[in-house]
Amino acid sequence: MTDLSTSAKNTWCPGCTNFVILAAFKNVLNDLITEGYSKDNFVMVAGIGCHGKIPDFVNINSFISLHGRDVATAEGIKIANLGLTVVSFAGDGDAYAEGIEHLVHAAKRNTNISLFVHNNQVFGLTTGQATPTSPKGYKGRSTPFGSPEEPFNPLLVVLAAGATFVARAWAMDPNGLRDIMKRAIKHKGFAIIDIIQPCITFADTREFYKDKIVPLGSDWPTNDLGKAMEKVRENSGPVPVGVFYEIDKPIFEDQI
Ligand code: SF4
Numbered sequence: 001m002t003d004l005s006t007s008a009k010n011t012w013c014p015g016c017t018n019f020v021i022l023a024a025f026k027n028v029l030n031d032l033i034t035e036g037y038s039k040d041n042f043v044m045v046a047g048i049g050c051h052g053k054i055p056d057f058v059n060i061n062s063f064i065s066l067h068g069r070d071v072a073t074a075e076g077i078k079i080a081n082l083g084l085t086v087v088s089f090a091g092d093g094d095a096y097a098e099g100i101e102h103l104v105h106a107a108k109r110n111t112n113i114s115l116f117v118h119n120n121q122v123f124g125l126t127t128g129q130a131t132p133t134s135p136k137g138y139k140g141r142s143t144p145f146g147s148p149e150e151p152f153n154p155l156l157v158v159l160a161a162g163a164t165f166v167a168r169a170w171a172m173d174p175n176g177l178r179d180i181m182k183r184a185i186k187h188k189g190f191a192i193i194d195i196i197q198p199c200i201t202f203a204d205t206r207e208f209y210k211d212k213i214v215p216l217g218s219d220w221p222t223n224d225l226g227k228a229m230e231k232v233r234e235n236s237g238p239v240p241v242g243v244f245y246e247i248d249k250p251i252f253e254d255q256i
Contacts, residue, residue: 002033008056017171017197018050021118022057024177025087029060031182032085042085045074047099049091049125050199051118068098071106074113075252082253086112087185092119096132096154103154107161107190109252114184114191117154118171120199128202140202155232158192159225159245165191166228166245167221170213171198172206176241183243189251196239209239216242223247 004026012018025044033039043061046052047070055062061084065073074088095103095117106113122140123129129142132152139146155166165187169180177195184191196213198205221243222228228245 002030002039004029004059006057006059008053010057011053012050013201015200016050017120017200018054018118020171020174021051021116021177021195021197022054024174024181025054025116026058027174027178028181028185029058031178032185037085041083042087043074043077045070045077045086045088047090047094049094049118049123050120051089051091051094052125054089068094068100069102070094071099071102071113071115074115075102075106075109075111078111078113079253079256085185087114087116090115090117091124091131092117092121092133092154093123093131096152100132100157103192104157104161107158107163107192110162110164110189110249112188112190112251112253114181114187114193116181116184116193117195118197119154119194120197120203121151121205122199122203124199124202134203138203153232153235154194155192155244156229159229159232162190162249163192163245164189164247164249165243166232167191167193167243168232168239168241169193169195170209170241171195172209173213173241176215180241180243187246189249196241212237212239214238214240216240216244220244221246
């Protein structure tokens with residue numbers, strides 16, 4: 001077992017589900033290092049937000065980027081050194097608001113990086129403003145009377161843009177996270193996991209999702225884009241988690 005701990009003081013709220021994501025990622029690193037991946041060849045990138053502290057707590061190469069620029073930074077790192085395994089972390093504000101243009105184009109290019117989005121449906125670090133994935137009616141500091149907007153569907157957008165590995169995970173399920181993260185990192189091409197994550201301080205969705213989260217069946221992932229799009233569009237009833245879509249396609253780096 002590789003020691004991946006650091007001496008950085010953790011300032012996430014006690015009980016934050018970021019701790020689960022962090023633990024799952026460390027387990028994945030240990031699994032992959034055991035399988036022969038080099039610890040020195042991993043690079044984790046983050047944007048700005050509560051998630052953005054995650055590189056402080058993992059003893060591997062890392063780069064904390066600007067708000068919404070983590071995907072572009074991760075692409076640059078990968079293109080500059082093809083031997084690296086690059087994993088980018090982002091918040092929903094990062095990836096789906098400020099960074100949406102980088103997300104769409106990384107998916108379109110099929111750059112060989114992984115993106116793990118801590119989708120807590122709120123700007124947590126700045127104390128509770130609505131993000132693109134906040135539910136309609138969400139009351140926070142920027143929407144005191146309730147958000148009038150329908151939430152954005154990130155997986156539908158990345159499927160349309162050309163992502164070759166598209167998954168959803170539940171932040172309260174460390175084993176499920178570990179499995180999907182590992183598969184995303186091993187996928188050759190642009191892999192995204194939308195991690196539904198309760199923010200226990202500003203958007204505590206634990207009860208809402210508790211009985212709704214269901215794993216995708218054994219006939220998933222599909223390589224049928226239409227079937228995957230139809231599945232990720234489901235927005236009432238159960239919330240499926242797992243890998244929806246995976247295909248082989250030439251990666252950007254091989255073509256430049
Ligand atoms: Fe976690 Fe929310 Fe606290 Fe941020 S504000 S550390 S996401 S519980």
